[in-house]
Amino acid sequence: MQPNYLPSTIEQQAQQHWDSRQAFKAAESGDKPKYYCLSMFPYPSGKLHMGHVRNYTIGDVLSRYHRMKGFEVMQPMGWDAFGLPAENAAMANNVPPAAWTYSNIEYMKQQLKALGLGIDWSREVKTCTPEYYRWEQWLFTRLFEKGVIYKKTAVVNWDPVDNTVLANEQVIDGRGWRSGAVVEKRDIPMYFFRITQYADELLSGLDQLDGWPEQVKTMQANWIGKSFGVRFAFEVAAAGDNAAISHQLPATELLWVYTTRADTIMGVTFVAVAAEHPLATRAAQNNPALAAFIEECKQGGVAEADIATMEKKGMDTGIKVTHPLTGEQVPVWVGNYVLMGYGEGAVMAVPAHDERDFGFAKKYNLPIKQSIQVAGETFSTDAWAEWYGDKEQGVCVNSGKYDGLSYDQAIDAIAADLAAKDLGEKKVQFRLRDWGISRQRYWGCPIPIIHCPSCGDVAVPDDQLPVVLPEDVVPDGAGSPLAKMPSFYECSCPKCGGAARRETDTMDTFVESSWYYARYASPQCDTGMVDKAAAQRWLPVDQYIGGIEHAILHLLYARFFHKLMRDEGLVPGDEPFKNLLTQGMVIAPTFYRDEPNGKKLWINPAEVDVATDERGRPTGAVLKADGQPVVIGGTEKMSKSKNNGVDPQAIIDEFGADTARLFMMFAAPPDQSLEWSDAGVEGAFRFLKRVWKAVSDHVEQGVVAAYSGGELSAAAKALRFQLHQTIAKVDDDLGRRKTFNTAIAANMELLNALVKFNEVASRNVVQEALEAIVLMLTPIVPHMSQALWSELRPGSDLLDQSFPKADPAALVQDEIELVIQINGKLRGSLRVSKDADKATIEQLALAHEAVQKQLAGGTAKKVVVVPGRLINVVI
RNA sequence: GCCCGAGUGGUGAAAUUGGUAGACACAACGGACUUAAAAUCCGUCGGGGGGAAACCUCCGUACCGGUUCGAUUCCGGUCUCGGGCACCA
Numbered sequence: 001m002q003p004n005y006l007p008s009t010i011e012q013q014a015q016q017h018w019d020s021r022q023a024f025k026a027a028e029s030g031d032k033p034k035y036y037c038l039s040m041f042p043y044p045s046g047k048l049h050m051g052h053v054r055n056y057t058i059g060d061v062l063s064r065y066h067r068m069k070g071f072e073v074m075q076p077m078g079w080d081a082f083g084l085p086a087e088n089a090a091m092a093n094n095v096p097p098a099a100w101t102y103s104n105i106e107y108m109k110q111q112l113k114a115l116g117l118g119i120d121w122s123r124e125v126k127t128c129t130p131e132y133y134r135w136e137q138w139l140f141t142r143l144f145e146k147g148v149i150y151k152k153t154a155v156v157n158w159d160p161v162d163n164t165v166l167a168n169e170q171v172i173d174g175r176g177w178r179s180g181a182v183v184e185k186r187d188i189p190m191y192f193f194r195i196t197q198y199a200d201e202l203l204s205g206l207d208q209l210d211g212w213p214e215q216v217k218t219m220q221a222n223w224i225g226k227s228f229g230v231r232f233a234f235e236v237a238a239a240g241d242n243a244a245i246s247h248q249l250p251a252t253e254l255l256w257v258y259t260t261r262a263d264t265i266m267g268v269t270f271v272a273v274a275a276e277h278p279l280a281t282r283a284a285q286n287n288p289a290l291a292a293f294i295e296e297c298k299q300g301g302v303a304e305a306d307i308a309t310m311e312k313k314g315m316d317t318g319i320k321v322t323h324p325l326t327g328e329q330v331p332v333w334v335g336n337y338v339l340m341g342y343g344e345g346a347v348m349a350v351p352a353h354d355e356r357d358f359g360f361a362k363k364y365n366l367p368i369k370q371s372i373q374v375a376g377e378t379f380s381t382d383a384w385a386e387w388y389g390d391k392e393q394g395v396c397v398n399s400g401k402y403d404g405l406s407y408d409q410a411i412d413a414i415a416a417d418l419a420a421k422d423l424g425e426k427k428v429q430f431r432l433r434d435w436g437i438s439r440q441r442y443w444g445c446p447i448p449i450i451h452c453p454s455c456g457d458v459a460v461p462d463d464q465l466p467v468v469l470p471e472d473v474v475p476d477g478a479g480s481p482l483a484k485m486p487s488f489y490e491c492s493c494p495k496c497g498g499a500a501r502r503e504t505d506t507m508d509t510f511v512e513s514s515w516y517y518a519r520y521a522s523p524q525c526d527t528g529m530v531d532k533a534a535a536q537r538w539l540p541v542d543q544y545i546g547g548i549e550h551a552i553l554h555l556l557y558a559r560f561f562h563k564l565m566r567d568e569g570l571v572p573g574d575e576p577f578k579n580l581l582t583q584g585m586v587i588a589p590t591f592y593r594d595e596p597n598g599k600k601l602w603i604n605p606a607e608v609d610v611a612t613d614e615r616g617r618p619t620g621a622v623l624k625a626d627g628q629p630v631v632i633g634g635t636e637k638m639s640k641s642k643n644n645g646v647d648p649q650a651i652i653d654e655f656g657a658d659t660a661r662l663f664m665m666f667a668a669p670p671d672q673s674l675e676w677s678d679a680g681v682e683g684a685f686r687f688l689k690r691v692w693k694a695v696s697d698h699v700e701q702g703v704v705a706a707y708s709g710g711e712l713s714a715a716a717k718a719l720r721f722q723l724h725q726t727i728a729k730v731d732d733d734l735g736r737r738k739t740f741n742t743a744i745a746a747n748m749e750l751l752n753a754l755v756k757f758n759e760v761a762s763r764n765v766v767q768e769a770l771e772a773i774v775l776m777l778t779p780i781v782p783h784m785s786q787a788l789w790s791e792l793r794p795g796s797d798l799l800d801q802s803f804p805k806a807d808p809a810a811l812v813q814d815e816i817e818l819v820i821q822i823n824g825k826l827r828g829s830l831r832v833s834k835d836a837d838k839a840t841i842e843q844l845a846l847a848h849e850a851v852q853k854q855l856a857g858g859t860a861k862k863v864v865v866v867p868g869r870l871i872n873v874v875i
Numbered sequence: 876g877c878c879c880g881a882g883u884g885g886u887g888a889a890a891u892u893g894g895u896a897g898a899c900a901c902a903a904c905g906g907a908c909u910u911a912a913a914a915u916c917c918g919u920c921g922g923g924g925g926g927a928a929a930c931c932u933c934c935g936u937a938c939c940g941g942u943u944c945g946a947u948u949c950c951g952g953u954c955u956c957g958g959g960c961a962c963c964a
Contacts, residue, residue, distance in 0.1 A: 042964095084962085084963065302961095305876080435961080548879090551959070552879095556961095637958095668888070672888090683900055683901055686900095747899095748900075825945090826895050863944090864944050866894060869895090
């Protein structure tokens with residue numbers, strides 16, 4: 001046997017062997033239970049980054065583990081190939097997005113293969129191919145005809161210089177990233193998926209998802225945001241205070257608002273409407289200052305984080321409305337924080353009991369009127385106090401007939417009174433908004449709609465699908481290229497045959513990634529979106545793995561799509577992903593130098609030497625090239641902007657894929673962030689060399705049959721005890737807990753014990769242990785395991801092996817160790833027979849010298865015995 | 876601003892159901908081997924106090940408080956960092 005561990009040779013051999021056996025092709029039938037393991041597919045950005053390596057290694061470990069547990073595993077891979085970066089790259093390099101994307105896919109596919117992933121490549125899917133997106137277009141036309149897709153206007157970021165719509169990411173500090181122009185909000189027509197129609201099901205469905213992290217389910221539930229409130233109206237009188245604009249108002253007009261705090265309705269002192277609200281628009285007609293303010297509100301982007309953090313500004317419209325219960329006249333203000341596309345585009349304002357309203361009222365000297373009280377507290381309009389917003393303990397005050405009522409009682413009474421006047425009712429509302437999918441971009445799936453002057457919006461008929469996206473286009477950053485291509489948009493109406501114009505918007509790329517998991521079941525199917533039998537066989541996905549950043553949008557859209565496809569009779573079940581593992585980020589240290597122009601020059605960690613003091617604490621860092629100091633920055637997510645990425649290819653080339661995989665799995669549990677460490681990689685490599693040497697040393701003396709019974713020395717018995725304890729733990733860690741780091745640690749401990757064990761008479765136990773270590777490590781370092789197994793069991797193929805089973809007989813112990821605590825602090829230990837009863841244990845513990853010493857002749861107040869663990873003596 | 880997480884030695888982490896805090900590694904330091912270096916192997920390694928030593932003892936899981944015989948774990952509050960916020964994927 002080769003005494004040295006040579007990763008490049010054995011990895012190449014192992015991969016060739018797997019290929020020749022077509023080892024990872026998933027069978028469409030058979031007796032084995034199926035296990036569909038899916039990692040979120042990559043965007044083909046150019047080359048793999050460490051986040052990909054981590055994601056796909058986790059998926060591969062789980063896939064290979066389940067294969068060894070007797071499952072028919074399907075692990076597919078594909079490409080989320082449409083998207084904005086391809087257009088940016090195209091403009092930078094003058095290459096069509098399609099060419100750029102396809103060449104990235106080719107390169108990244110080679111990298112994935114070098115990692116030794118057990119992928120069924122025959123199922124590969126690229127979302128930018130007509131074979132894929134034609135079915136997306138097909139579903140679109142079905143949903144359009146069912147009314148699940150509809151058209152309305154929505155507000156977008158508009159760059160007035162480049163005359164183009166910008167993504168939120170392209171708006172920096174309220175300005176377009178290329179033009180630098182102040183961005184404006186602009187209304188444009190778009191197609192929407194009626195996801196709100198499924199809001200209740202998307203919410204209640206979370207309860208079935210036992211295999212999802214609580215954290216993700218909570219985030220989705222909050223995002224859907226089901227609230228129980230009251231929708232009610234203020235009357236806009238066309239007289240009195242509003243005389244100046246009365247000519248524009250109908251006799252009675254209603255201003256509707258929605259609130260979850262109707263119990264505070266008697267504290268309303270004004271109403272705030274969005275800048276785009278019709279009432280504001282009309283009030284501005286004779287009010288230049290208000291018109292200017294409304295114009296100002298249009299500046300800036302549409303991202304909610306920006307709107308929520310900007311300075312709250314407002315202006316009085318001069319309009320007064322009538323409070324539906326008190327009859328009081330309250331002013332209507334325009335507020336820049338009120339969103340038109342949200343609820344009614346208008347909110348009641350209760351400064352006394354809403355923190356945002358409180359701040360607004362203080363700023364503009366609007367009245368603050370207390371209407372709830374918490375016992376023992378004192379209300380003051382000087383400063384906000386937390387209890388002002390307390391709906392659990394608050395009761396109504398200064399509220400006439402509602403005084404003394406609790407939140408629930410007040411809502412019931414107030415809703416009833418509003419209903420009696422026909423001015424309101426209880427209403428369930430969702431925070432979730434319908435999903436706008438129109439994008440004014442080129443590199444995406446064309447929306448299959450034809451605009452006919454006489455028939456309106458007509459869905460493209462099945463026999464004319466797919467609407468093919470031309471692939472030889474280079475965008476210029478100013479509007480959609482498709483809208484400038486008559487060859488694309490000129491067409492005839494499928495209904496009347498008259499001249500018509502094809503829709504030139506493309507779909508949100510989240511649409512492609514919402515159903516790819518289903519397409520993998522039958523990726524070549526050309527008679528439908530999915531083959532029903534294949535969907536029955538493989539769905540749902542048993543294990544889905546991806547970044548936590550997808551906790552809400554992608555995962556919610558995919559759940560929604562599954563329900564849409566279910567309602568079309570395409571897929572079984574209500575949910576697409578049975579188990580979900582959200583992996584943490586890969587982070588690395590950052591280094592920089594301050595440049596004369598005030599900017600920071602980020603330096604890659606590979607170019608830096610870090611000096612440490614005698615305790616190992618970093619004291620400074622210098623650039624290798626010039627020996628001059630650099631500044632040590634924070635440890636952050638690997639990114640191009642901070643230049644702290646480590647190229648996975650370099651690690652594979654230097655140490656091999658197994659070392660890269662082992663380090664990634666060992667350095668942190670999968671759901672936590674993982675800090676990159678070159679030294680840690682070397683540590684992983686060292687461990688593999690130790691495993692290799694242990695097997696090599698053993699094999700050189702001749703392989704033997706593994707231990708299968710008979711008398712053993714005490715040391716051999718102890719080793720077998722540890723071995724089978726480790727098997728049980730690793731099985732649990734890989735299968736149930738998915739904590740690969742502790743599974744690896746347990747194998748390291750076992751190897752440490754094994755190399756110390758030196759009984760020539762017990763080589764069969766060593767053989768048993770080495771075989772088990774190789775099998776347990778197989779999911780993590782498959783190449784090395786493949787090579788070692790053929791040395792330990794000549795003529796046998798690791799691909800056909802099962803995961804080892806713990807031998808119960810090896811785990812039987814006569815004596816166990818119990819810990820003795822005094823007042824909860826460790827003071828000693830005790831060995832007792834495994835079936836000693838509580839009374840015996842208590843007696844032995846009290847007689848223990850440490851306890852006697854502490855008792856100093858006194859007696860114990862209390863003794864707690866936890867069987868199998870400890871005794872706590874309270875004195 | 877809102878929603879969701881996280882915080883444990885010099886570092887990454889472990890402690891699975893409230894039961895021995897720091898497993899397993901990395902770094903550092905000391906030693907062996909070597910002409911030397913690399914590699915490898917052995918040892919020390921949270922902090923304070925006591926002891927020649929075996930060892931004893933107090934403190935310690937971001938911070939403040941609570942529940943409990945016992946809290947890294949549960950509860951209330953605070954701080955810091957990270958993810959998401961609907962057109963990045």
